Amino acid sequence: MTLRLLQRLAILVASLVVSSVIVFAFMAVLPGDPARVALGVNASDAAVAEMRSEFGLDRSPVAQYLSWVRGLVTLDPGSSYVSGTAIGPQLADRLQVTLWLVVTAMVVALVVAIPVGTVMAVRHRQVSGLALSAVSQLGVAIPAFLAGILLITVFAVKLGWLPANGWTPPADDPAMFLKQLVLPVASLGLVQAAVLTRYVRSAVLDVLREDYLRTARAKGLPPMRALVRHGLRNAAVPVVTVLGLQLATLLIGAVVVERVFVIPGLGSLLLDSVSQRDLIMVQDVVMILVMAVLVVNFVVDLLYVLIDPRLRVSAR
Amino acid sequence: MSAAPVTTPEDDASGKAGADVLVVKGLDVSVRHQKLVEDVTFTVRSGERVGLIGESGSGKSLTALALMGLLPEGLTATGSVQVDGVGHDLVGADERAMSRVRGRDIAMVFQEPMTALNPTMRVGDQVAEAMLIHRTRPSRRAARVAAVELLGQVGLPDPPGTARAYPHQLSGGQRQRVVLALALANDPALLVCDEPTTALDVTVQAFVLDLIVQGVLDRRAAMVFITHDLAVVATVCERVMVMYGGRIVEAGPVQEVFTRPRHRYTQGLLGASDLTVVDDRGRLATIPGSVPAAGHFPAGCVFRNRCQHATAACETRPSWTATGDDAGFACHHPAGLPDAAPRATPGGGRP
Ligand SMILES: Nc1ncnc2c1ncn2[C@@H]1O[C@H](COP(=O)(O)OP(=O)(O)O)[C@@H](O)[C@H]1O
Ligand code: SF4
Ligand SMILES: [Mg+2]
Numbered sequence: 001m002t003l004r005l006l007q008r009l010a011i012l013v014a015s016l017v018v019s020s021v022i023v024f025a026f027m028a029v030l031p032g033d034p035a036r037v038a039l040g041v042n043a044s045d046a047a048v049a050e051m052r053s054e055f056g057l058d059r060s061p062v063a064q065y066l067s068w069v070r071g072l073v074t075l076d077p078g079s080s081y082v083s084g085t086a087i088g089p090q091l092a093d094r095l096q097v098t099l100w101l102v103v104t105a106m107v108v109a110l111v112v113a114i115p116v117g118t119v120m121a122v123r124h125r126q127v128s129g130l131a132l133s134a135v136s137q138l139g140v141a142i143p144a145f146l147a148g149i150l151l152i153t154v155f156a157v158k159l160g161w162l163p164a165n166g167w168t169p170p171a172d173d174p175a176m177f178l179k180q181l182v183l184p185v186a187s188l189g190l191v192q193a194a195v196l197t198r199y200v201r202s203a204v205l206d207v208l209r210e211d212y213l214r215t216a217r218a219k220g221l222p223p224m225r226a227l228v229r230h231g232l233r234n235a236a237v238p239v240v241t242v243l244g245l246q247l248a249t250l251l252i253g254a255v256v257v258e259r260v261f262v263i264p265g266l267g268s269l270l271l272d273s274v275s276q277r278d279l280i281m282v283q284d285v286v287m288i289l290v291m292a293v294l295v296v297n298f299v300v301d302l303l304y305v306l307i308d309p310r311l312r313v314s315a316r
Numbered sequence: 317m318s319a320a321p322v323t324t325p326e327d328d329a330s331g332k333a334g335a336d337v338l339v340v341k342g343l344d345v346s347v348r349h350q351k352l353v354e355d356v357t358f359t360v361r362s363g364e365r366v367g368l369i370g371e372s373g374s375g376k377s378l379t380a381l382a383l384m385g386l387l388p389e390g391l392t393a394t395g396s397v398q399v400d401g402v403g404h405d406l407v408g409a410d411e412r413a414m415s416r417v418r419g420r421d422i423a424m425v426f427q428e429p430m431t432a433l434n435p436t437m438r439v440g441d442q443v444a445e446a447m448l449i450h451r452t453r454p455s456r457r458a459a460r461v462a463a464v465e466l467l468g469q470v471g472l473p474d475p476p477g478t479a480r481a482y483p484h485q486l487s488g489g490q491r492q493r494v495v496l497a498l499a500l501a502n503d504p505a506l507l508v509c510d511e512p513t514t515a516l517d518v519t520v521q522a523f524v525l526d527l528i529v530q531g532v533l534d535r536r537a538a539m540v541f542i543t544h545d546l547a548v549v550a551t552v553c554e555r556v557m558v559m560y561g562g563r564i565v566e567a568g569p570v571q572e573v574f575t576r577p578r579h580r581y582t583q584g585l586l587g588a589s590d591l592t593v594v595d596d597r598g599r600l601a602t603i604p605g606s607v608p609a610a611g612h613f614p615a616g617c618v619f620r621n622r623c624q625h626a627t628a629a630c631e632t633r634p635s636w637t638a639t640g641d642d643a644g645f646a647c648h649h650p651a652g653l654p655d656a657a658p659r660a661t662p663g664g665g666r667p
Contacts, residue, residue, distance in 0.1 A: 125389070211431035214386055218426075219498060220419035220449045222411055229445075230434045309482040310435055 004305065012298045019290045020072075024065050027283045033057070034279045038081040055081060055280075068280075072287065082278040090269065091284060097167060098258070098265035101184055102250050106243075108189030109196050114232075116193075117200025121208060122227065124201075133201070139194025144253035148187035148260040155183060165262040184261040188253050192246060199242045203235035210234070236307050244300035248293045335362045335400055337505050337538040338383070338422075343395035343407070345378045345387060345562075350611045352391070353378050353562040359642065360506065362400075365532065365539045367553035367570065369546060369585070373607040375562035376542045377427075380510045382407075383540070384424050385414040400505055420450045423499035425528070427511040429492035433483040439494045440464060440479025446501040466497040469534075470527050489520035493527060500531045507532055510542045525552060546589045550574060555642060558582045561618025562610075568643035576652050578637075578645040581619045617648065625649045 035051040036043065052058045055078075056067060071077040077087045116132060123129030156164035163180050170177040207213060208231065216226035255267030262268075266285055273281035305311045338360040345353035353375040360366050368376050382393040385406055397406040399421050404413060418424075426432045433442055443463035444456070453459040460479070468475040470493040483491055492512060499507060509528060513521040529552055532539045541552055549556050549570060556573050558566040558581065566579035577583040587601035605622040614620045616631040623630065629648045638644040 211426065211428055212434040215426065215432045215495065215498075216434070217386060217415070218384060218418055218424045219446045220415050220417075221445075222415045230437070233436045234434070308436060310484045 004311070005302065008298055008301050012294060015294050016291065019294065020069060020287060021065070023283060023287050023290065024068060027279055028061055028064075030279070034081060037277045037279065051081070068283070072284070077284050078280070080278050080281050082273075082276050082281075087281060087284055090281075091266075091288060094264060094266045094269045094285075095288060097263060098251075098254055098267065100170075100181065101188065101257070101263065101265060102247070102254050104181065104185045105188035105192060105250060105254075106247070108185055109192035110243075112190070112193035113196035113200050117197040118204050118227070118232070120197065120201040121204035122224070124205060132197075136194045136197045136201075139191055140198065142191055142194075143256075144187050144191045145256040145260050147191050148184065148257050151183045151187050152260070165260075167261075167263045167265075180261075184257050184263060187260075188250060188257050191253070192250055195246060195249075196239070196242065199239050200235065203238045204231060206238075207231040207235045233307060237304060240300055240303050240307065244297040247296045251289050251292065336360070336398075337362050337364075337400045338540070339396075339398040340383070341396040341398075343379070343382060343393060343397060345375070345382050345391055345393050347391050347610075351562060352610050353382065356395070356559075356562075356564055358557060358564065358567065360538045360540060362505075363536050363538055364555060365529070365541060365553045367549035367556040368540060368542045368559055369544060369549055369556060370559035371544060371585070371603075371607050373609070374559045376544075376559055377510050378562075379559070380424065380508050380540065380542055383508055384418060384422060385409065386418075386424075416450075419446055419499075419504070420452070420502045421504055422506045422508060423502070423504040424508040424510065425492070425495050425499050425512045428515055429488045429495055430515070432495050433491055435483055438480055438482060439486070439491075440467065443467065443479070443494065443498045443501060446498040450502050452502045462501070463497070466501055467494065469500075470494070470497045470531070471523070472497075487520075489516050489524055492516060492524055496524070496528060496531060500535065500537075503535045504537055507537050507539045508542075509539065511544070512541075513548070514543070514545070521548075528552070546574065546586065558585065561608075561613040563618060563646070565619065565647070566645040568639065568645075572643065578639070578650040578652055579619075579647045580623050580625050580649070580651060581647075582645070583651045584622075617646075 033048070033052070035048045035055065035057055039048055039051060049058075056064060059067075068077075075088060077091070079086050080090075116136070120129045120132045120136070123132075152164050155162045162182050163176075164183075166180050168176040168180055204227070208227065210231075213226055213231055216230045217223060221229065254265060255270060257263070258265045258267035259271060266288065270282065270285040270289075272278075273285065336359050338358075340359070341357050343353065343356040344351055356379055358366070368379065370376055378387065378391070381387050383397055383406065385393075387393060393407050395407055399406060399417065402417050402421055406414065406417065409417075433439060440460060440463045443466055444453075444459035447453045447459040447462055448456060453462050464475045464479045467478050472478045472490060472493055478486070478490070478494075483494070486494065492515075496512070507528075512528060513524050516524060525548065528539075528541075531537075539553075541549070543549055553570055556567065556570045557564050558573070558579060560581045566573060566577065566582045573582060574586060577586055581603075584601075584603035588603050590601070603622060604624070608621070616633050617623070617626070620626045620630045627649065634646040634648045636644050636646050637650070
């Protein structure tokens, strides 16, 4: 158990290092000098040189990489080339917003996908199961931003039930916060639910064929109770794997959905920074997104151990 | 029926000996319009141990699963299965009614111990659950204690420790003993075992067989024991039914059937298992050919395409010839009668 934890931790650190090198290298090989890009073509050479030395851009790539990593690790990533404001607090602020969006969407997706996928599997030979499959197929085919636009059209524009866009921090006005959260979470979460439903369905179908489920019924459990008591935990293993991977899709979805709903999260920050040519900010946001995916997959790996005792070495 | 009190071996000694525990009549198992098991009829009395033998693909497992109401999706049973103490026919009973019967009146031990237990649940909890489902123990705690005791009864070392183990920490033989413990947990009137030792290491087979027989004896339970190993039937069972092509082709006391087989299929099975029987060229006897796939058995006598004694008469289905209570065979040219035509007694007196 501890061995596995240490192993996974080592893998996490190694992947963080590798991905940070890749992100850094990718930004470094972009044509153009970041200082020139930030100041614009009309800036004098002297101004550019001054900025290069102010931000340390005149140092070797290795020195620049190390100071960037140090900034991230010490949670003090310095200030933006463009606005000159501190990057740290901005990232923290935006990350919080995006986390609300992504985590709530994931919870909604699971709350929908687990029961619906299970029913689809149990009724896979019946019309109701096939109908649900068709609906989820449709859901998989709709991109999150399109779902967002459709939801805005119906619930905000036509019916006027919910605000079309905007963001209010939960501490300022909880009611408004929730109202504004509904549509973006629905557009991210329902599409995600459609995808997860299909994984839940196939995991449950596999479990339904297992001998231990027959044993459970032979003991006297009715089929649905047998499935819930003995099947779902086993079906969770493949679903949790997908969950980790789907988080990446969800983050990409969030970038777009934040734009559609005018939400000040990491996605908006990323797109704004790109358009303002704030390369260091872009680099930091991308790195945070990568870190989020890696950390979640690390957690997922540990979850397996909780779900499946076969992975615990000498648990007895 | 569910209100019946828990029976211990002591209270049901009250003159129940000889009562019919299981009465199967005209049981068919079909997939779409094809019959996989056909017209299976037999009775098992209190405390009896009855073997069901036949080559792989004969329909033994489907018969067992039909008794439990656990046929795979797409397969349907017709006919009648009555169990003592259950007020309704098991064939066609709804899931709720069946789940009250399963694990309480009839329990089953399956062939594959490696996959029969839930890998994510401690084995003690899996055994305790069998009792909690049917409320045969007053509390979770009492069920846990009883589970540990049952694990001890099936010869598992360190019962409290084993109760806390997960299935993957146990060997195949140990897992099969856990399955046996949970099958016996509610003192069922009938235990169905489907090749319970086939998947086990030869060194533990005899031990597990002993435990099964002991468990059944202790509870005065009846048993239907499926195997393709004739030696096992000879040690475990009093009576045997021979199945081929989804039908029972011969039945009778083990001693009788094994020493004086009447059906040509039984005769072939015995010859194939006996290493002293050789043909005139010194080769070991085997049944020629192999078991056809479901739906490819010949019309008339299902064994006709492999039988050396087949004649034109065998193109019509041989009727059941009773040779005693629960004994008989279905063959036009039975062994043991030099050239006499069999007496046909259709219907009555079948096992
Ligand atoms: N789910 C199923 N669908 C269709 N045919 C089946 C199914 N299960 C078993 N069969 C067929 O029924 C026949 C009897 O099978 P089975 O009862 O498992 O035989 P045995 O236990 O005697 O080896 C075999 O021909 C087998 O292929
Ligand atoms: S009925 Fe005919 S074919 Fe069938 S076993 Fe008897 S002799 Fe052989
Ligand atoms: Mg079988």
